[in-house]
Amino acid sequence: MRRPTRASGFASRAGATLRGALEHRRAERLLPWHVNGTLAPVERRLVEGHLERCAACRRQAAHQRRLAALVAERPRPSIAPHPAKLHALEHRIEGMPPRRRPFHLLGGLPAPRTLWVLAATQAVALVLFGIVFVLERSNARTPAVAPYETLTEPRSESSSSEPRLRLVFAPAVTEEDMRELLAMLDGRIVDGPTPLGVYTIALPPAGGEEALQSVLDRLRQRPEIVFAEPSR
Amino acid sequence: MRGESDREPRDRQEQPLDDVLLIERVADGDRTAFRELYRTYYPRLFGYVLRMIGRPEVVEEVLDDVLMVVWRKAHRFERRSRVSTWIFGIAYRQTLRALRARGRSPRFEELDSESVLAPDSPERDAHRRQRAERLERALRALSPEQRAVVELTYFEGLSYPEIARIAGCPVGTVKSRMFHARRKLRRLVAELENDETPDSR
DSSP, rough: OOOHHHHHHHHHHHHHHHHHHHHHHHHHHHHHHHHHHOOOOOOOOOHHHHHHHHHHHHHHHHHHHHHHHHHHHHHOOOOOOOHHHHHHHHHHHSSSOOOOOOOTTTTSSSHHHHHHHHHHHHHHHHHHHHHOOOOSSSSSSSOOOSSSSSOOSSSSOOTSSSEEEEEOTTTTTOOOHHHHHHHHTTTTEOOOOTTTOOEEOOOOOGGGEEEHHHHHHHHTTTTTTEEEEEEE | OOOOOTTGGGGGSEEEEEHHHHHHHTTTTTTHHHHHHHHHHHHHHHHHHHHHHHOHHHHHHHHHHHHHHHHGGGOOOOOOOOHHHHOOOOHHHHHHHHHHHHOOOOOGSSSHHHHOOOOOOOOOOOOOHHHHHHHHHHHHOHHHHHHHHHHHEEEEOOOHHHHHHHHOOOHHHHEEEEEEEHHHHHHHHHHHHHHSSGGGO
C-alpha cells in the first residue's frame, strides 16, 4: 500500500478541521433546543457528543440553561376569559356574512361527505321547484343552446364585445366566495340574482368565444357552481 | 422546564384528537365548539401576547383578532399540523401586526411592571421581581421576531421546527434569530450570574 504523502495527510487534517468547525457550528446553534429537551434523537446525540469535546459549548450550554430558567420562571398569568369578552366576540361573529364554507374556492378538495349532502339538497330543491337544470360536468363542448331552456332571458342588454354567462351558485356559497371567484375570472355581475338565483356575468371582451368556453368548462367542474351557461 | 434527554420531541407526539374535532366543528359554524376552544387556548395565548406586547388593553384587542381569524379560517386547518401550532401561528402574526401598527412597545419605564408580570400573581419575591425586570429590559432590545423565538423556545418549550411552522419561516431563520438573540442577551445572563455568585456580595 502506498504511504500517504505529506499533501494528503495535510488535506485530511484540514478536512478534519473543517468537519470539526461545521460540527461545532451546528451543535452550537442547536444548544437552546438541547436545553429545552426538544431535539430529535439524532441531533441530541450530535450535540451531546460535541459537548464532550468542546468546553466553549459547555459554557454556552450553561448560559442557555440560565437564560431558560429566567424566561421560564416568570409567572404564568392564570387568566380565564371574562364571559363578557366572549359575548362581545360572539356578537362580532354574528355581524359577519354567513359562515358555512364547505369548499375551498381556489383549490383544495371539499369534504366528500359535505359535497354529496349539498348536491343531494340541490337535487331535492330542483325537483321541488319542478325545474330541470342541466348540469354539465364533461369537457365536451356544449351546444349553443342548452337542451332545456328553462331560465328567464337575461334582463339586461348584451354588449357584443363582452362574452356573458349565467351562473347559479350552490346554496352554501358565501358572498366572499363569489367575489373571489369573480376576481379569478375577471368578471363582473351585470344582472341578478333573479328569484331563481341566476347571475349574469360579463367577462373581459378580449377573450372571445373560446375563452368563454374554457371558462365555462372550468366553472362546471367546481362544486360551488351548480349551473353555468352562456348567456343570450 | 424540560431537560430530560430521553424524551421524544414534542412535535412527534400524537396531538389530542379533541382539539382536531373541536376545530372541525368550529369550521362547521359550531358556536359551542368555538367557545370551548376559546376557553382552552385563551390563558396560554394571553400569556404569549402579553409578554410580546406588554400592554394589557392592547392584548385584549389582539386576542379578539386572533380568535376572529380562528373562527373565519377554521375550515383551512389541515390535519397534518397541530391545532396549537396553527393557533399560535395566527397569534404570532397578529402580534407582529399589532406591534408594527402601534410602534414598538413603550419604554420600559412607562410600564407598570406588575401588570406585565401578571396582574393577579401572588409573587412578591423582590429578587425574582428584579431579575424579571432586568430580563424584560433585555428582551425588549430584541426585534419582535427574535423575542418571539426566545419566548417560544424557553417559555413555551417548543422545538425549532414547530417554531418555524408558527413563524412561517425556514428552520435556518429560526436558528439565526435565536443566535442573534443569544448574542444580545449574553451580557444580561453574565451580569445575573455575577450577581448571584457569593464573591460579588
